[in-house]
Amino acid sequence: AQTVTQSQPEMSVQEAETVTLSCTYDTSENNYYLFWYKQPPSRQMILVIRQEAYKQQNATENRFSVNFQKAAKSFSLKISDSQLGDTAMYFCAFMKPLYYNQGGKLIFGQGTELSVKP
């Protein structure tokens, strides 16, 4: 069974600085997806970034980028130029492709609560 682990329950960063959130996962699959979702106090789950395991290039979305280390099963999220609006719970999630057995099911980590301080 797949598992996702986020070892940092809480983190804080000063506005405009850079912060990195860690995530490790366990799977025997070779093809899969990894996601970072953001959940602000409203509890709306918002997609931040997606990584396909077959792509060696790390995904980037504006101020957000990942460091995907497939062999190490590590998937960290870097937030550059942190903004007050980045304050939220961040979840790392794993998903097998839809056409796989048990595909399309998101497996979440426990989350990292990020506070951006002015």
Place this chain on the structure above:
Amino acid sequence: DAGVTQSPTHLIKTRGQQVTLRCSPKSGHDTVSWYQQALGQGPQFIFQYYEEEERQRGNFPDRFSGHQFPNYSSELNVNALLLGDSALYLCASIIWRLAGTSETQYFGPGTRLLVL
């Protein structure tokens, strides 16, 4: 482009009652998944519906049941409510026919259920 919608936003029930939560997927999406998120925890997968059938199910008792309609919308039913069923219930949608290409689930705002 309409996003995932859920109703109601909040709900208060008493133990033993039954509840029905509703979800309309993002425009063009045909597959709906339901998740339960207890306070302070990550979401847990309940089940997934595609072509009006339950495609897979997580580790939840039979008190949790669902349905998908021809327009792809979905319902989550919980019978014999327990205090421990208090949680945020999230609905997510994805496009099955794009399997292998753009596989990303988008979430609705959730329904907060409180069982007293």
